[in-house]
Amino acid sequence: MSSTLRQLTPVAAFFLLVLATPFLLRHDYYYLSILTMAGIFAIIVLGLNLLLGFAGQISLGHGALFGIAAYTTAVLTGTYGLPLAVGAVSGVGLTALVAMLIGMPVLKLKGYYLAMATLGFGLIVYIFFNEAIGLTGGPSGFVGIPVLEVFGFVFDSDLSYFYLVWSMVAVALLTSLNLIHSKYGRALMALHISETAAQSMGINIARHKLFVFVLSSVYAGIAGVLYAHYLNFVAPSSFGFHFSVQLITMVVLGGMASLWGGIAGAVFLTVMPEFLRFYENLEVIIYGLILILCMMFLPKGLAGGVCKLLSNVRRRFGREP
């Protein structure tokens, strides 16, 4: 039980930080909206981290999965005027279904081949978003997605949406933390290290890979629904190859197999460009430079860096009487 307590302390601290953030920012809605976006990305990254960091399976198709959920709820609620609950549930459900159908054949591949196959899937979905103009509005995007409303409460302010998104991040974080401390988490880490040994322990590798792929697609789906109803507008360019790569970068920069690191990576990579805006033409160069430096000096990502710092501090204090 004490181990549960030790797990819960950082989660509680995280909650307090989220609660306090709008006040710390003095209700600056510009920054609040950026952090809301960061929260949406953090949800995808949490799922992707289970897939990539823990189970060791890459996906360059998560941008597309995110997009499928966003477009599904957009079309159902925007074009057909169906209730928001229907849009949200179908968005997440369809994403999970597509992930399952794609995952079954594709997850038999490994490494670069898996990357290529998921990349191909992402491109197909991207082209579909662009070409199915009657359904999606094509390259110019889909306008007129209704504002999110739950039990009569309308999430039309930046503040309420910020809290909504970040409570979903908290749920995603807690469930992921729970999962990795269960037999499923152990099985995922085991098949990451040695598929041979994992299956010799009675772990059905294909099923576990599919499970984590679908679970991560559910996270991406939830994020997609939140995204569509936040911006009230979606366009294909948000769900392309570039975004999928950015998601992977968030996982790696934050720290593979560190759920906290994933959140940090999502926030860092979403917020940083906003600060770099001041440098105008140099923005892209500085952005790239920061990434390179991070990977050179923090090979285990932001999470690994913080852990190292903490243990150094602890050692220094431990040495003194």
Added chain:
Amino acid sequence: MSPDNVALHCRNLSVRFGGVMALCDVDFRVVQGTITALIGPNGAGKTTLLNVVSGLVECCSGTVGLLGQDMTRVPAWARAQAGVVRTFQNLEVFTTMSVLENVMTGAHRDVRYGVLGALFKTPRYFLEERRCRALAEEKLEFVGLFAERSLPAWELPYGRQRLLELARALAAQPQILLLDEPAAGLNTRETQALAGLIRRIRDELNITVAIVEHDMELIMRISDAVTVLHFGQVIASGAPFEIQKNPEVIAAYLGEDAR
């Protein structure tokens, strides 16, 4: 030949890797409750046979009977769930996990809660995790690794990692345990301890053991029956003392001139 007390029965197994005949028409039997050794010079096909039995390699022809069932086409994970568990010659420890987590992973099939139980930590989750942990600790105690349980597995020295693999396999509560060169890389003292351990696995845990090994002293000391492979074929099988005197076996090991 009474099939009811035969735990493992391979019939007419053949395995071909490209142009190489790794196993040719091999018959291999392990009687319930025994320690049966599989020996032979390097490249004789011992590990291949073990791979076929555990389901990691498919045979071209022949059948694999395990625990009274034909499991020739059953995938590796399902064989493990049915009670046929193995260790590896080149250690396959889950290095980044703790020693205890490694062994708990071994108990995977025995931990009963669903995905929702895991995601939301239901009471059942706590109950089953506690049971799994207790089982894992019991197996660590059995092999003598209890004190190291919270270390990351990669920090263990080689010999201890071998014991960890053994504990992990035992946590799967097998009926048949397949050991692939468990003494490789161990010193004399460690090998002796291992011999005692394998006997206790048979006697105290009632697990049938099939062991591939190069250490003849160990084999002769602990095994009830020995099968000798040479160039993918069985050249002898019987009690250890018979095998020691078999001229064909001596020739296979020392070369034709020794005959």
